[in-house]
Amino acid sequence: MSRPVVTRFAPSPTGYLHIGGGRTALFNWLYARGRGGKFLLRIEDTDRERSTPEATAAILRGLTWLGLDWDGDVVSQFDRKDRHAEVAREMLARGTAYKCFSTQEEIAAFRAEAEARGSYALFQSPWRDADPATFPDAPFVIRMKAPRTGETIINDTVQGRVVIQNSSLDDMICLRSDATPTYMLAVVVDDHDMGVTHVIRGDDHLNNAARQQMIYDAMSWEIPVWAHIPLIHGPDGKKLSKRHGATGVEEYQAMGYPAAGMRNYLTRLGWAHGDAEIFTTAEALQMFDLDGIGRAPARLDFKKLENTCGHHIAMSDDAALLHELTAYLVAAGKPALTNTQNTLLKSALYCVKDRAKTFPELIEKVHFALISRPIQPDEAAGKSLDTVSRGILRTLTPQLQNVSWTKDALEPILNQVAAENGIGFGKLASPLRAALAGRTVTPSVYDMMLVIGQDETIARLEDAAV
């Protein structure tokens, strides 16, 4: 491997960034960045009907959220159409392409007729070897003069050696009659011009690679390393679609999955390195290689995604977590936290971050710190604040006035109050929890008391005891 690695991600801007596209981008990024190479981004917007700037913006946002940064400017394929046309003309000059004057109606009629006969013959242009003297003054396309015999061999890093019979490939159109390039020509020209050394993309392009290889050959260009990776499927094994739920990368952000966990999960989906399961991005960069990619399509498993994300939330440092949580609130369209809430949240992270798998879960668990008095107990919490319990709380509160606010100091007090009332600690914790959080499911009562502080604790207990 002498040349520095150059990979690229080349989505067409017809919608949001698909989760499968996100993974393809991730693999390209991992491969290039892990070897000190470049990762380029090209928007394949030659289809003017379907391409939109909104889609491009969404794709960029998705990549940015995933933490996949690209080198240089974003390349617009459409902007390079003159260069594509130039290459098509050069193929003409080389005799590896020809002008075809067959109209779309003629071709459609040919196909309809073939279908009526029950056959599926490829369209063979009558202009392939026509004498230029017979050319009409009419619109034409430029078609690849593809070899009709022999075979084209794709040496794919993932799929192995794939042999395609040339007789099964037609003379594909390279330049449309309006002089815009087709995808087949544009990718090859752009990948060549951008110096792409490794083409890592979905295996729906595996067959296309044969046609594209013919263009490389026609131009005497060096063929890149191919790596066609399997597509991601839904939990039912079918191609991932809307009915499976979230298919857009940004939806995952809005659902509150941390980006690092997402990267970890997506890296591990369809790729393995021994028993490595939970790893940082830095570690992934070290380990990632093309030969660890499987050949079969992988299914999305939300349970495992959550588990992976839980590990990453527990692993991240508080400042980073807080920062990402803030971004999540924006993405999910939820109200931002106040400065006070931010401070409280930060001091509460230690007792909740290793128990949450997503940001909504994290917020749910830290609910006790974010609310302010008067606390409205929910139904279940209200039940544990019965007359007897309130009486116990009244005896407890004064004892909390002059203690150092640490678990060590608090513990004997609470234990003693429980003992004096002839109840176990659990029986005491229940109304305490209700008074402090208004709920029956919370972090430990000590953690809550420590987080909200002495004054607030006493105030909430007094509120509940009346």
Next chain:
RNA sequence: GGCCCGUUCGUCUAUCGGUUAGGACACCAGAUUUUCAUUCUGGUAAGAGGGGUUCGACUCCCCUACGGGCUGCCA
């Protein structure tokens, strides 16, 4: 229809001719515990089917079934 790719526990995967087929998620059971969760321990669970090749196949070859892709002046 033609061509191409794929098929190991429910899921993601390890294995690259010889293993009691390993790990992770999920699930089940137990332990820890002031609730929930976490954590810990243990358990259930797999080579699509059929032929070959071989002393020996999950691993190599062929067929079938199933899934996916391509077969556009879409990408």
